[in-house]
Each structure stands twice: as structure tokens, then as C-alpha cells.
Amino acid sequence: MFYHQISILLASVLEWETQDSVEAIAGIQQGLDDFNAGKFRSFDEYAAEQRQNSSQQAVGEKPEEPNAT
Known part of the structure; x- marks a missing residue:
């Protein structure tokens, strides 16, 4: 029983790691695509x-949204 629980735990961790890697790669690709399209x-x-933004937060103001250029 103990080994079965460890197997389930390890499978869950590996699944999470795989998903995390897929999302990281997609984010990197999006950044490269934006750069190649001149969006930087x-x-x-x-x-x-x-x-x-830092000085606005110090006085309690809401930071501005970043420009999408």
C-alpha cells in the first residue's frame, strides 16, 4: 500500500513538472514571437x-498599465 501511494505521489509530481515545463516553453515562445514582431x-x-510604479505604490496610488507597443 505504501509503495502504491508513493507511486501516485511521484506520478503527480512528474505530471506537474511536465505541465510547468510546457507552460514555460509556451511563455518563452510568446516572448520570442513578440520580439520578432517588434513588440518590445x-x-x-x-x-x-x-x-x-514603485513611487506610486509608496503613496498608495494604482500603478499604470504597461503600454502594449
């Missing part, structure tokens, strides 16, 4: 947005 911004733009 410079690090300086990103850093400025993060600074702005």
Missing part, C-alpha cells in the same frame, strides 16, 4: 516604468 521596449523604458 528598451530597458530604460522598463526601468522608468518600474520606478514610477
Whole structure:
């Protein structure tokens, strides 16, 4: 009985790991597709947005939504 429970647990963990990998690969592919389509911004733009959002959160304001460029 104990070995059967361990087998079920291991199967569940492996299934989760597989799903996690599939989702990670899909996210990476989406990022590459966006980059190839010109949908990206410079690090300086990103850093400025993060600074702005951080200062807004410090005073309780809602951060702006990122631009979809």
C-alpha cells in the first residue's frame, strides 16, 4: 500500500513538472514571437516604468498599465 501511494505521489509530481515545463516553453515562445514582431521596449523604458510604479505604490496610488507597443 505504501509503495502504491508513493507511486501516485511521484506520478503527480512528474505530471506537474511536465505541465510547468510546457507552460514555460509556451511563455518563452510568446516572448520570442513578440520580439520578432517588434513588440518590445528598451530597458530604460522598463526601468522608468518600474520606478514610477514603485513611487506610486509608496503613496498608495494604482500603478499604470504597461503600454502594449
